[in-house]
Amino acid sequence: SQQGEEDPQALSIQEGENATMNCSYKTSINNLQWYRQNSGRGLVHLILIRSNEREKHSGRLRVTLDTSKKSSSLLITASRAADTASYFCASRMDSSYKLIFGSGTRLLVRP
Amino acid sequence: EAGVAQSPRYKIIEKRQSVAFWCNPISGHATLYWYQQILGQGPKLLIQFQNNGVVDDSQLPKDRFSAERLKGVDSTLKIQPAKLEDSAVYLCASTWGFEAFFGQGTRLTVV
Numbered sequence: 001s002q003q004g005e006e007d008p009q010a011l012s013i014q015e016g017e018n019a020t021m022n023c024s025y026k027t028s029i030n031n032l033q034w035y036r037q038n039s040g041r042g043l044v045h046l047i048l049i050r051s052n053e054r055e056k057h058s059g060r061l062r063v064t065l066d067t068s069k070k071s072s073s074l075l076i077t078a079s080r081a082a083d084t085a086s087y088f089c090a091s092r093m094d095s096s097y098k099l100i101f102g103s104g105t106r107l108l109v110r111p
Numbered sequence: 112e113a114g115v116a117q118s119p120r121y122k123i124i125e126k127r128q129s130v131a132f133w134c135n136p137i138s139g140h141a142t143l144y145w146y147q148q149i150l151g152q153g154p155k156l157l158i159q160f161q162n163n164g165v166v167d168d169s170q171l172p173k174d175r176f177s178a179e180r181l182k183g184v185d186s187t188l189k190i191q192p193a194k195l196e197d198s199a200v201y202l203c204a205s206t207w208g209f210e211a212f213f214g215q216g217t218r219l220t221v222v
Contacts, residue, residue: 006153031209042115042202042213043154088153092209097142098167099204099211101153 004102006089012108019076021105023089024069030092032065032072033099037086046087047074079109113137117203117214125222129191132217136184136205142166143180144211145188146202154202160186193221 004025013019025032031050035043049056049065049072056063062075072089089102116135124130136143141162146154157176158168162183171178175194180186190197198221204211 033209033211035211035213040218042215043204043211044213045210048209090211096159096166097161097206098156098159099144099206100156101146103153 004089004091004100006087006102006105008105009103010106010108012110013079015079015081015109015111017079019079019083019107019109021074021087021107023072023074023102025072025089025091025100025102026070027091027093029067032063033090033092034061034063034072034074035088035090035101037088037104039085043088076107079107081109081111083107084109115203115205115212115214117201117217119217120215121218121220123220123222124193126195127192129189130193130219131187131189132201132203132219134186134188134203134214136186136203137207137212140205140207140212141183142206143186144204144206145178145186146204148200148202148216150199157188190219193219195221197221 006023033048034046037043047058049063060077065072086104088104143160145157148154157171158178159166160180163180178188200216202216204213
């Protein structure tokens with residue numbers, strides 16, 4: 001399969017806690033992106049990290065990238081009930097414009 | 112700025128029937144993707160267009176699926192004949208830079 005893997009597959013936390021999800025990909029990349037999908041809706045872009053970057057922040061989001069391990073992590077700090085969604089990493093391949101998604105992490109934030 | 116438009120939103124057909132989905136990307140976006148998302152999984156890339164040319168269709172089941180992008184703008188994805196395992200959400204996305212913008216998707220149920 002082209003797709004990368006994400007873990008955990010599902011995560012349930014209390015509001016205010018931090019949520020960490022991990023992603024592994026298979027080929028060399030130009031950049032790695034994270035998307036959110038609310039139930040029954042399209043995907044929304046959250047953050048992008050380039051292959052020459054190791055860490056990036058955007059609001060309550062922190063992304064890390066380890067190209068030697070072909071892995072990335074997304075940290076959501078001080079989670080809110082509204083963060084309940086599925087989160088997907090997507091790797092943008094080096095040699096083309098292909099955007100390949102992982103299997104996703106379903107996050108439930110309990111009020 | 113208008114988003115990516117897809118229609119129909121929902122479609123129910125019997126197996127062996129044909130179906131077509133339509134996508135209107137964001138104006139000026141050269142790259143257009145079609146993804147298939149089966150319930151509980153990540154989006155799987157079916158085909159990628161750059162303007163009106165196919166960049167990648169390696170995951171498209173060409174015996175039953177076809178897609179075109181006329182004049183480098185609108186795109187249609189067709190399935191003929193449909194199978195039960197084609198039940199999924201079909202997502203269209205377009206990009207100008209790195210970030211992909213997704214439509215709401217078409218939920219196909221094959222009975």
